[in-house]
Amino acid sequence: MTQANERRGLFITVEGGDGAGKTTQIKKIAEYFEGKNIPTLTTREPGGTPEAEKIRDLLVKRDGGNWTPEAETLLFFTARHMHVETVIKPALAKGVTVICDRFTDSTRAYQCYGHGLNREFVEQTNRLAINGFSPHLTLILDLPVELGVKRSMQHNAQTQSTEDRFESLDLSFHEKLRQGFLDIAKKNKDRCYVIDASKDMDSVTSDILDVFDKRLGGVDGRNG
Numbered sequence: 001m002t003q004a005n006e007r008r009g010l011f012i013t014v015e016g017g018d019g020a021g022k023t024t025q026i027k028k029i030a031e032y033f034e035g036k037n038i039p040t041l042t043t044r045e046p047g048g049t050p051e052a053e054k055i056r057d058l059l060v061k062r063d064g065g066n067w068t069p070e071a072e073t074l075l076f077f078t079a080r081h082m083h084v085e086t087v088i089k090p091a092l093a094k095g096v097t098v099i100c101d102r103f104t105d106s107t108r109a110y111q112c113y114g115h116g117l118n119r120e121f122v123e124q125t126n127r128l129a130i131n132g133f134s135p136h137l138t139l140i141l142d143l144p145v146e147l148g149v150k151r152s153m154q155h156n157a158q159t160q161s162t163e164d165r166f167e168s169l170d171l172s173f174h175e176k177l178r179q180g181f182l183d184i185a186k187k188n189k190d191r192c193y194v195i196d197a198s199k200d201m202d203s204v205t206s207d208i209l210d211v212f213d214k215r216l217g218g219v220d221g222r223n224g
Contacts, residue, residue: 008092008093008095009039009091009092009093009094009095009096009097009098010092010097010098010136010137010216011088011092011097011098011100011134011135011136011137012029012097012098012099012100012135012136012137012138012139013099013100013101013102013103013105013135013137013138013139014026014029014099014100014101014102014138014139014141015102015103015105015106015109015138015139015140015141015181016140016141016142016143016148016181016197017141017142017143017145017148017174017177017178017181018148018149018151018174019143019147019148019149019150019151020141020142020143020148020151020197021141021151021197021201021204022101022102022141023101024201025139025141025201025204025205025208026042026099026101027042028205028208029099029208030042030099032209032212033097033099038097039094039095039096039097040096040097040098040099041087041091041096041097041098041099042098042099042100042101043083043087043088043098043099043100043101044100044101044102045076045079045080045083045100045101045102045103045106046059046060046075046076046079046080046083046102047079047083048079048082048083048087048088048100049079049082049083049086049087051079051082052078052079052080052082052083055075055076055078055079056079058075059072059075059076059079069111069115069116069117070117070121072110072111072115073107073111073117073121073122073125074125076107076111077107077125077126077128077129077130078129080103080104080107080129080130081129081130084130084133085130088100088133089133100135103134103135103138104126104130104134105138105140105181105184105192107122107126108122108180108184109177109180109181109184110177110180112180113176113177113179113180113181113183114173114176114177114180134191135191136191137191137193137211137215137216138185138188138191138192138193139192139193139195139208139211140181140182140184140185140192140193140194140195141195141197141204142178142181142182142194142195142196142197142198143196143197143198144198145171145174145175145178146171147198148174148178148197149171149174181194182194193211193215195207195208195211
């Protein structure tokens with residue numbers, strides 16, 4: 001059992017709609033912590049373990065399958081269970097700061113707000129799969145839907161990515177998704193910070209680092 005005086009790592013998640021620039025900003029965040037000589041691990045969801053990466057193919061690729069919202073939720077949490085138990089928790093226990101591209105807030109936003117799935121189904125699955133394990137701090141990169149989808153489609157075209165199953169959904173879905181993230185932030189003000197991702201890259205990074213400078217001194221680095 002972890003002793004009270006042991007220093008654990010911070011668990012930080014980066015959320016937001018498609019095209020918000022999460023990948024770029026996660027690299028910047030990692031550089032920030034590494035510059036302070038804090039060991040850092042970047043990871044993603046769904047994914048982060050060999051097993052979870054296989055599930056990722058089923059969920060995000062255009063030919064991954066036609067899953068019901070309930071089935072999608074169970075797949076996300078199956079991958080998340082492996083990720084949390086074999087990667088995230090062990091890293092935190094060693095004092096490593098973990099920065100994750102998406103986590104349970106994405107499941108809430110996509111499945112509940114986007115697809116209209118009963119929220120209690122997600123929360124029950126959350127409790128069963130990972131015992132409600134949650135981040136210390138969450139950054140939600142927010143931008144207008146049309147801009148985000150345009151950026152995402154351009155990126156996929158440039159990289160020839162087939163991970164466009166969610167991007168291909170109509171704009172009304174993405175608007176529900178955006179409002180979902182904003183609602184989650186409003187209900188979790190002690191954890192979530194909304195960042196204007198429509199700004200240029202350096203300005204977005206600056207806003208994120210402002211959050212860290214204001215908040216990290218008050219976060220004790222322990223996850224219950």
